Amino acid sequence: MPxxxxxxxxxxxxxxxxxxxxxxxxxxxxxxxFEYLAKTAERGLFDFFFLAEGLRLxxxxxxxxxxxVVGRPDTITVLTALAAVxxxxxxxxxxxxxxxxxxxxxxxxATLDHLSGGRAAWxxxxxxxxxxxxxxxxxxxxxxxxRYVRAAEFIATARTLWDSDGGDVAVGNSQxxxxxxxxxxxxxxGHPVILQAGDSxxxxxxxxxxxxxxxxxxxxxxxxxxxxxxxKDRLAKYGRTEDSLxxxxxxxxxxxxxxxDAQEKxxxxxxxxxxxxxxxxxxxxxxxxxxxxxxxxxxxxxIDPVLDEDDTIIKGRAxxxxxxxxxxxxxxxxxxxxNLSIRDLIIEVTGRQNFIGTPARVAELLNEYVQTGACDGFxxxxxxxxxxxxxxxxxxxxxxxxRGVFRTGYSGTTLRENLGLx
Amino acid sequence: MTLHLAVALTGDSFDAGHWIRQAGLADxxxxxFMTFEDRFGRYGPDAxxxxxxxxxxxxxxxxxxxxxxxxxxxxxxxxxxxxxxWVSRGRAGWQVRVSTDPAEAALxxxxxxxxxxxxxxxxxxxxxxxxxxxxxWEDDAIIRDTATGRYIDRDRVHYIDFExxxxxVKGPSIVPRPPQGQPVVAALAHGPQVWDRLDAxxxxxxxxxxGDAARxxxxxxxxxxxxxxxxxxxxxxxxxxTFNGTPVQLADLIQNWWTVSGVDGFRLRVTDVAxxxxxxxPELRRRGLFQPSATPVLRERLGLGPxxxxxxxAGRA
Ligand SMILES: Cc1cc2nc3c(=O)[nH]c(=O)nc-3n(C[C@H](O)[C@H](O)[C@H](O)COP(=O)(O)O)c2cc1C
Numbered sequence: 001m002p003x004x005x006x007x008x009x010x011x012x013x014x015x016x017x018x019x020x021x022x023x024x025x026x027x028x029x030x031x032x033x034f035e036y037l038a039k040t041a042e043r044g045l046f047d048f049f050f051l052a053e054g055l056r057l058x059x060x061x062x063x064x065x066x067x068x069v070v071g072r073p074d075t076i077t078v079l080t081a082l083a084a085v086x087x088x089x090x091x092x093x094x095x096x097x098x099x100x101x102x103x104x105x106x107x108x109x110a111t112l113d114h115l116s117g118g119r120a121a122w123x124x125x126x127x128x129x130x131x132x133x134x135x136x137x138x139x140x141x142x143x144x145x146x147r148y149v150r151a152a153e154f155i156a157t158a159r160t161l162w163d164s165d166g167g168d169v170a171v172g173n174s175q176x177x178x179x180x181x182x183x184x185x186x187x188x189x190g191h192p193v194i195l196q197a198g199d200s201x202x203x204x205x206x207x208x209x210x211x212x213x214x215x216x217x218x219x220x221x222x223x224x225x226x227x228x229x230x231x232k233d234r235l236a237k238y239g240r241t242e243d244s245l246x247x248x249x250x251x252x253x254x255x256x257x258x259x260x261d262a263q264e265k266x267x268x269x270x271x272x273x274x275x276x277x278x279x280x281x282x283x284x285x286x287x288x289x290x291x292x293x294x295x296x297x298x299x300x301x302x303i304d305p306v307l308d309e310d311d312t313i314i315k316g317r318a319x320x321x322x323x324x325x326x327x328x329x330x331x332x333x334x335x336x337x338x339n340l341s342i343r344d345l346i347i348e349v350t351g352r353q354n355f356i357g358t359p360a361r362v363a364e365l366l367n368e369y370v371q372t373g374a375c376d377g378f379x380x381x382x383x384x385x386x387x388x389x390x391x392x393x394x395x396x397x398x399x400x401x402x403r404g405v406f407r408t409g410y411s412g413t414t415l416r417e418n419l420g421l422x
Numbered sequence: 423m424t425l426h427l428a429v430a431l432t433g434d435s436f437d438a439g440h441w442i443r444q445a446g447l448a449d450x451x452x453x454x455f456m457t458f459e460d461r462f463g464r465y466g467p468d469a470x471x472x473x474x475x476x477x478x479x480x481x482x483x484x485x486x487x488x489x490x491x492x493x494x495x496x497x498x499x500x501x502x503x504x505x506x507x508w509v510s511r512g513r514a515g516w517q518v519r520v521s522t523d524p525a526e527a528a529l530x531x532x533x534x535x536x537x538x539x540x541x542x543x544x545x546x547x548x549x550x551x552x553x554x555x556x557x558x559w560e561d562d563a564i565i566r567d568t569a570t571g572r573y574i575d576r577d578r579v580h581y582i583d584f585e586x587x588x589x590x591v592k593g594p595s596i597v598p599r600p601p602q603g604q605p606v607v608a609a610l611a612h613g614p615q616v617w618d619r620l621d622a623x624x625x626x627x628x629x630x631x632x633g634d635a636a637r638x639x640x641x642x643x644x645x646x647x648x649x650x651x652x653x654x655x656x657x658x659x660x661x662x663x664t665f666n667g668t669p670v671q672l673a674d675l676i677q678n679w680w681t682v683s684g685v686d687g688f689r690l691r692v693t694d695v696a697x698x699x700x701x702x703x704p705e706l707r708r709r710g711l712f713q714p715s716a717t718p719v720l721r722e723r724l725g726l727g728p729x730x731x732x733x734x735x736a737g738r739a
Contacts, residue, residue, distance in 0.1 A: 021568045029598050031478065031509045055497070057579070057594060064576045064594075071559070071574075071598040074498070074505040080474040081509035083438070103462070103529045104494065111468040114436040115475045134592035135497040166465060180529035183465045185436065275571045 005370050005405050006248055006377025006419060008048045009041035012385045014058065017252065018069045019272045019383045026386050028069050034078055035085045036386035044393030045407050047418050048090025048121060049082065050379050051075050055099055055132040058316035060281055061290055067278050076108045083116035090415030092121035092195060097151040099127065099136050102176055106158040109192045110184040118188030118414030123195040123215055126151050131315040148202040150175045155194060155210045162191050189416045208234035212421050213246040215379060219354050224249060224374035246376040246419060252383065253355035253362050255391050266356045269383055270347045279343040282350055285314045286321050286328060296343040300335050304328065352381065363399035424713040425680050426687025426724065428649060429695055432459040434466035438475055444695045445476035448483045451699035452714020454723050455484025457517050457689065462490065462526040470502050477510035484720035486515030486608055491548035492541055493521065493530040497591055499548065500555040507600035512719040515606035518620065520545050542619060547586040549607060549621050554582040556604050557731045558594035580733040602721050603729030612661065617642050623726055626651050626689050628662040635683035647686045647724055650679060654692050662691060669701035677711060
């Protein structure tokens, strides 16, 4: 049997991928939108539903960011409600290891696992800085370098609690000191599925040691293959096999009746995603300085980016540019070679649309990624709420099934079983 | 005027089906709300999640989980309860609880519990933060203005800038203002240290008889809703009066207490909602004492006025 593809549905997030200006765009907060997307994903036999989290509204140039969707529900609460309207779909939520506490969060995840019949998953993120801390008791208490020390001990502590079968526990490590009765019996999955989304060396190492899957941002095929090898090669030293860690990049797709039709649609969506104002804001995120004086239809700035990672112009979003100078050089070269304006360039370099074409073409491309060691599956990020995955479920899923690379029915009862994890 | 009727559940089941059946009974009988007991370290599921799990499967009944302010983050409490209001479409409440138990503190691993007096002060601050965060988005903050490319009007989203001895919270919330604006805040109150100090909408009191219930009502400001707690069945003494007898006798007692004391309603502590909905509710309806409200919005069911947004009012003043 060929390798099977993992599919997940990302609820449209709070960045410019989500097009709210389209007349078909529904509410980002009404429960009916969550229910609709989750039921669509379940109709398409997806592995899981995925929710991101940000513990403070994003700010840019010191102001609350107002160009993209703003606001979303509490992760655990909405996932627990979704358990009521779905039966098989995994329910994965992003939760921050820096601003939650192990007893409380382990209890909530185990409760979700019980109340959903074994469908809970936790995407462990750390905080990119102290910005979120202003909303919490301890403020920005954790040094950036210690974020993964805490995350690793958090996961280990949660697993100790889950393994207690509701009984007495005593945990003492560099981060936590916990004693008492956990009070939640062993949940259907034993351990809810753990995903990890950090991209630094520390993040990758944490994933190799502790997690079941990685939500990655490496979506171009060469880059994805490099990332895949890098992470899978880290597994042996922890005594793990390659298929015990699934690599699942976030990707977007556009379908058309012909490849040319799809390209045209994709371009239209990109222009909606990158308005002139958004183009300047996204450029500022690399340049790390105020560029509001620049014209989005004009050329790129000839000044260099500001290298101050402790005080970034965007707050509340993970850093995306490990080497600002090199990326800026690359962007300038591209813009000059093709005579692109700021907006054209941003449209070209910031998208995640790697899968554009007829349903047959998209099915073929997705399968190529999975069969050639670029990833184990995909977290699909639709640009419309809540109906953005309808066409994929109706038109692409059947073709993947025909190829024998995607399930025709749920075989397991828990998410762990459906993902093929032990 | 109708009396209000609620049930308090203490169940420890991890079976979703159990909670769905219990909530379904309360929903069908037109009860005003159900509370879900909780405490850290108990054997049992997280109460906010139990409420969220039954929310999409019920239509009318208010869902009021216990959530503790000691050791927890007011920011997380606020967003979880706002989300419960979204997923229940305006039926969320919160029963505030403090934790004095050192065993709970050891589980959370953060610090020893404070003296009771200070725990209540901290709970007061937590309620203030939770409420400010609920108001931190005005109802019309989402504008979707394609002309200017703006999704929100940032002038209608507010920092709360709360600073207190135990926590400081900047805000705004990450969740848009919930359907009720302010979900209903409730607290179990054994005395004035709670009902005079906590900014709750509903107090659960524990009078010993009708006359005692009347004394409670006189001591609590009239804007607050007062529910008398009664433990139904059982022989273990509790902080609330215990009733053992037939449904008709319980209806007699409720009628007597209600007429004499002026409480707004009763919260019956039960192990099975069927003990209330089976014979008692029909009896109270037959006597014309209980008429289920037609509105699904919890604030409206309880006769609490629309929740004025403190930031919106300040902006207009
Ligand atoms: C694909 C992807 C998605 C992420 N989603 C979130 C998120 O929803 N919320 C969040 O707080 N951080 C998110 N992050 C941030 C990371 O989890 C991590 O905290 C951050 O990147 C800092 O760790 P690093 O230095 O290892 O990358 C995401 C990162 C990636 C790569």
